[in-house]
Amino acid sequence: MFFTTIILAVREIRRHLLRSFLTVLGIVIGVAAVVTMVTLGQGATAAVAEQISSLGANILQIRPGQGFGRGGGGAQAPDFAMEDVEAIEEQIAGVRAVAPQAQASALAVRNAANWQTTINGTTTQFFTAQQWQLESGRVWNDAEEQAGKAVCVIGNTVRQNLFRNDDPIGERFRIRDVACEVIGTLSARGQGGFQDQDDVVLMPIKAVQRRFSGNRDIRFIMVAVDDAYDTASVQSQIETLLRERRSIGPGEQDNFNIFDTRQISETLQGTTRILTAVMGAVAAVSLIVGGIGIMNIMLVSVTERTREVGIRLAIGAVASEVLMQFLVEAVVLACLGGLIGLLLALVVTFFLAPVIQVPFLFDPQINLIAFSVSALIGIVFGYFPARRAAALNPIDALRHE
Amino acid sequence: MANDPIIALRAVTKTYGSGATAFQALKGIDLEVATGDFVAVMGPSGSGKSTAMNILGCLDVPTGGAFLFKGVPVEQLDRDQRALLRRRYLGFVFQGFNLLARTSALENVELPLLYRGEEKSRRRETAMAALAKVGLADWWDHTPAELSGGQQQRVAIARAIVTNPDVLLADEPTGNLDTTTSYEIMELLTGLNRDAGITVLMVTHEPDMAEYARTIIHFRDGLVERVEQGAAA
Ligand SMILES: Nc1ncnc2c1ncn2[C@@H]1O[C@H](COP(=O)(O)OP(=O)(O)OP(=O)(O)O)[C@@H](O)[C@H]1O
Ligand SMILES: [Mg+2]
Numbered sequence: 001m002f003f004t005t006i007i008l009a010v011r012e013i014r015r016h017l018l019r020s021f022l023t024v025l026g027i028v029i030g031v032a033a034v035v036t037m038v039t040l041g042q043g044a045t046a047a048v049a050e051q052i053s054s055l056g057a058n059i060l061q062i063r064p065g066q067g068f069g070r071g072g073g074g075a076q077a078p079d080f081a082m083e084d085v086e087a088i089e090e091q092i093a094g095v096r097a098v099a100p101q102a103q104a105s106a107l108a109v110r111n112a113a114n115w116q117t118t119i120n121g122t123t124t125q126f127f128t129a130q131q132w133q134l135e136s137g138r139v140w141n142d143a144e145e146q147a148g149k150a151v152c153v154i155g156n157t158v159r160q161n162l163f164r165n166d167d168p169i170g171e172r173f174r175i176r177d178v179a180c181e182v183i184g185t186l187s188a189r190g191q192g193g194f195q196d197q198d199d200v201v202l203m204p205i206k207a208v209q210r211r212f213s214g215n216r217d218i219r220f221i222m223v224a225v226d227d228a229y230d231t232a233s234v235q236s237q238i239e240t241l242l243r244e245r246r247s248i249g250p251g252e253q254d255n256f257n258i259f260d261t262r263q264i265s266e267t268l269q270g271t272t273r274i275l276t277a278v279m280g281a282v283a284a285v286s287l288i289v290g291g292i293g294i295m296n297i298m299l300v301s302v303t304e305r306t307r308e309v310g311i312r313l314a315i316g317a318v319a320s321e322v323l324m325q326f327l328v329e330a331v332v333l334a335c336l337g338g339l340i341g342l343l344l345a346l347v348v349t350f351f352l353a354p355v356i357q358v359p360f361l362f363d364p365q366i367n368l369i370a371f372s373v374s375a376l377i378g379i380v381f382g383y384f385p386a387r388r389a390a391a392l393n394p395i396d397a398l399r400h401e
Numbered sequence: 402m403a404n405d406p407i408i409a410l411r412a413v414t415k416t417y418g419s420g421a422t423a424f425q426a427l428k429g430i431d432l433e434v435a436t437g438d439f440v441a442v443m444g445p446s447g448s449g450k451s452t453a454m455n456i457l458g459c460l461d462v463p464t465g466g467a468f469l470f471k472g473v474p475v476e477q478l479d480r481d482q483r484a485l486l487r488r489r490y491l492g493f494v495f496q497g498f499n500l501l502a503r504t505s506a507l508e509n510v511e512l513p514l515l516y517r518g519e520e521k522s523r524r525r526e527t528a529m530a531a532l533a534k535v536g537l538a539d540w541w542d543h544t545p546a547e548l549s550g551g552q553q554q555r556v557a558i559a560r561a562i563v564t565n566p567d568v569l570l571a572d573e574p575t576g577n578l579d580t581t582t583s584y585e586i587m588e589l590l591t592g593l594n595r596d597a598g599i600t601v602l603m604v605t606h607e608p609d610m611a612e613y614a615r616t617i618i619h620f621r622d623g624l625v626e627r628v629e630q631g632a633a634a
Contacts, residue, residue: 004515004518008515011508015503015504307499308501308502310499311499311500311501311512312512312516313460313484314458314460314487314493314499315487315488315493315512315513315516315560316484316485316486316487316488316489316491316513316516316517317484317488317516318480318481318484318485319480319481319484320481321516394460395455395460395461398495398499
């Protein structure tokens with residue numbers, strides 16, 4: 001009997017295709033919205049995690065100022081000096097590598113090709129800290145580092161844009177008015193979250209300071225902590241050391257900050273997760289609205305189909321069978337709507353994810369949940385119209401125009 | 402046994418509404434219908450014919466009195482029990498045909514079998530046989546919109562008899578049809594009564610149609626005015 005009811009429901013849906021489609025449109029959109037939001041949100045969370053972890057594991061970033069990023073403490077917070085780097089390296093136990101960094105943004109030019117990129121001045125410790133291998137060539141030696149020679153190691157993106165298929169080793173290109181010799185190329189790391197990690201030119205820090213920034217300041221210091229040591233304790237030792245070196249009295253605030261990348265990663269992931277939840281919740285409201293849409297049209301359709309109900313009752317249908325018929329119709333409709341919604345979400349996220357630059361992650365769980373909810377909506381919102389149909393008096397129903 | 406009354410009304414009254422607007426449509430009907438009879442119910446408009454038919458068809462219950470169907474007091478049954486009674490023993494034909502729109506003749510005729518839980522293949526077979534009986538075997542896949550009034554009424558009759566009911570109730574079955582078609586429908590009903598032994602109760606305004614009946618019951622103002630033998634007796 002139950003199977004028959006489903007067949008009847010499907011027949012009824014097929015007989016009124018347009019009406020059926022309009023009935024479930026709300027569910028389709030609701031389910032698609034929820035699944036799209038959550039899927040893209042999860043992709044964004046993963047992208048953030050990926051980007052942070054691409055900075056390296058157990059990495060501390062030290063910057064002047066108090067906030068996250070450059071601002072915060074303002075202009076009075078001085079940059080670091082090479083002596084600070086050396087002090088950390090010599091006095092703190094558990095430090096695997098310390099890499100100072102001075103950055104500049106500049107246009108790199110070679111023959112007709114040019115490319116806007118980031119010039120990152122650092123020491124060879126950078127490669128150790130980042131555990132970044134070379135694809136070809138070599139890194140600069142101590143003599144070149146001390147002299148601040150214009151030699152560079154270039155990322156894969158820069159290589160492709162400036163040199164196409166040529167071998168860049170030994171070649172020169174121009175950054176501002178500096179002719180720079182390529183001595184090495186970095187292995188490709190790819191898209192690290194929202195930013196291309198391979199879009200970089202690495203040079204001895206002295207070269208960048210002298211030729212591009214015009215001072216000896218260090219914008220930030222990257223410290224790689226040995227796996228055997230506790231990152232938090234290393235962090236607090238560095239803080240004590242730097243407070244001393246920067247003459248900060250007791251009770252005064254730090255005019256620099258130290259970020260543990262893992263901590264940032266957790267914070268950011270927490271934030272994107274909350275954002276995902278909020279977007280999902282907003283979309284869920286539209287799903288409820290879709291459910292009310294089903295109820296609305298089912299109620300109208302009960303009125304419209306009063307005579308049909310009368311015929312069924314006269315022929316000998318009992319109330320529960322009529323109730324079942326309308327309920328099953330609502331549930332089958334809602335489930336179909338849910339399925340279409342899932343497909344729609346799949347297509348939308350698949351094509352939208354690359355556009356907003358997050359990875360496409362198919363999560364079966366949210367799909368299952370959204371589908372179950374649409375079935376539930378069918379039951380809940382289909383029940384009232386169904387009960388109304390079942391309660392009809394056969395004579396009145398038959399007389400209904 | 403064949404002449405036991407299949408239907409018996411005892412002092413049946415029916416009042417619509419309540420209080421000041423209450424209207425007594427049936428004022429005490431006593432009536433017996435023998436198994437296998439062909440009854441025509443006649444009377445002026447508003448005399449309570451349809452009201453009585455609804456009660457006889459177990460679609461409605463009397464306000465007072467007793468209605469015995471095969472000896473069972475119907476007024477004591479609940480909604481669902483009456484539905485099961487209709488499903489098992491009764492067939493209906495209405496003035497307005499009342500077929501499901503956008504649904505093929507075959508599916509319309511199958512409907513009562515569906516509620517009986519019959520197998521699909523048996524459903525098909527039985528429904529096709531019923532359509533053949535009313536002469537519409539070739540029209541099984543047509544929807545009501547694609548059938549003439551007379552054909553629609555035949556489909557309705559096929560639907561009513563597909564379950565082999567004991568009683569066929571028809572409220573003005575020819576009310577919407579022209580004379581020629583009306584006669585065809587009457588021939589069909591007579592045949593079913595004679596060959597399948599189905600008891601037929603039919604409301605009609607036309608004396609020509611009542612000619613087909615063995616018993617004619619005249620209603621007036623919610624009462625049975627008189628019962629006479631029909632031409633077919
Ligand atoms: N649901 C109802 N509520 C109130 N009054 C009703 C209802 N149904 C019928 N009546 C009244 O009961 C009386 C009998 O109606 P009924 O339909 O039985 O007449 P009828 O003999 O079938 O008439 P007709 O030949 O026009 O079909 C009428 O006066 C009608 O107005
Ligand atoms: Mg009437």
